Amino acid sequence: MNAHILINLLLTVILVVSFEVQALSPNYYDHSCPQADNIVTNAVKKAMSNDKTVAAALLRMHFHDCFIRGCDGSVLLDSKGKNKAEKDGPPNISLHAFYVIDNAKKALEEQCPGVVSCADILSLAAKDAVALSGGPTWEVPKGRKDGRISKAIETRQLPAPTFNISQLRQNFGQRGLSMQDLVVLSGGHTLGFAHCSSFQNRIHNFNTQKQVDPTLNPSFAASLKGVCPAHNRVKNAGSTMDDTTTSFDNIYYRMLMQGKSLFSSDEALLAVPSTKKLVAKYASSNEDFERAFVKSMIKMSSIIGNGNEVRLNCRKVR
Template sequence: MASRVLLLCSLQLAIALVLLSGLTEAQLQLGFYSKTCPNVEDIVRKEMSEILSLAPSLAGPILRMHFHDCFVRGCDGSILIDSTKNNTAEKDAPPNQTLRGFGAIERIKRTIEHACPNTVSCADVLAIAARDSVVMSKGPNWPVWLGRRDGRVTIANETKQLPPPTANFTRLTQMFGAKGLSIKDLVVLSAGHTIGTSHCSAFSDRLYNFTGKVNVNDIDPLMDTQYISRLRTRCSLTDNTTLVEMDPGSFKTFDTSYYKLVAKGRGLFHSDASLLANTFTKDYVFKHANGFESEFYQDFADSMISMGNIGVLTGNQGEIRKKCYLIN
């Protein structure tokens, strides 16, 4: 009897070790490339510094690209893959047609491939670059957990999972919740709008055609009227090319001024205004509109780490693409 118990315990221990091993392999790690490409973060930082010195407006788009990657198939670099004759890729779907910075990621990847061939995934390159784009915009720093593998699938129709700028609070919470993110993550990550620009077409309905009447009075009642008047001098209802600062006067600096704007009814998108529709998110907006920058910075770092873990491929899943725009 004792031997049977001992055998059973040994078997349970063996199973537990196997499961633990599998779990460890499936997780991202700090210092994942410490032996295979120890300078990877230094390389990305140097390249990003040079890229942003030439094109500082790319900080916001690269952060946005990481967000768009993680919300579709997880953080697997599928946003970077080009379309083919037989398949329309994520990057060519309507929500992603205004993305910029693909060339910057390819530049970084080429440099890494020269230093560490076939080692670092494009998904990890994008995650590090997104962090550095925030840091170099005077925002918070955070440790990037690495070990993502690159996906082999990219489908334009799957971008329906991306929260649109027109979404109300209910839809936003559902879409964030589907990715394992909380209401707090929603209000925190929305502040990524503190850097970068937007095309008029993403919000012009709030200025001219909010309920479909297309007249001078058909405006979003949640938006400050003076702000509407100012935006109308820049945007027409059919303008698809003009860019507007998401955080006027501070769009190259990562700070809490986004919350000050939202609190005044000057959030650019309907999704920004919707943060005032819930008690928790409204309180968060007004608190950080009045300071507490260090607390927000820590919250943003925590939420970015959480987002960076969405649906990752690890271990033997996926691949390490040699060129980010092309499946091996």
């Protein structure tokens, strides 16, 4: 075998091995840790029984993880020394329920030490958060590895609640996500709570001509101003994302069409015909929304990061 053929063969082997390392599969832990899914589900179920905000927190945490360096569990790392980690970046200050991931990891380490990555635990927990809130369930592709880098400054890459449709298109597109994925994943706002700072731009000094965003339903805007006055000093003041904040459903889309969304980025979904049509579709059919949500969640959670290890502690690298 000459050198040229040997080099080509080696390159082929390297490419195949690299692909296999990166490939995700629902069956990844079937032999190494067959109880992985159930262990994570139990941890999420226990937490949700004590705290109704856990579901929204886990779903948002997973989203914020995948949008920075891919789904590599970097959002779980604690700041250390001079390095300020993602969880301490401005958009992530309100993230919580990290203890749920810690509890799941502890149980997994007792059952199958050093096998299940923190990134996979977070992806599984997000699925459980949706399913246990009355939403759809799905087989989570697994095999992610944990990253070693987490920088607060990189959280500026996250889509902001003030983004317009062009900014959202670019932000999602950079991660291989389509405009349909944008509309569908925005439906995750059906769970949770938003602080006044996330939507005050719509209810106070909107522009030089108007105090309030004219796309907002007037009575809805008035109610928001009631809980978020111009000089609000209540630390955790804000509003639920929709009227059924602990149930995963399509109410978010119905309220959006009625001028009752919180974020500028929500209202932006009505700015162009293609996304507006999807909003209307999901507002009229919860079944269509759930089916699409599963596909977009699997797509987003399969954004591979540069992780190459399985952390023993989700808060710190080995």
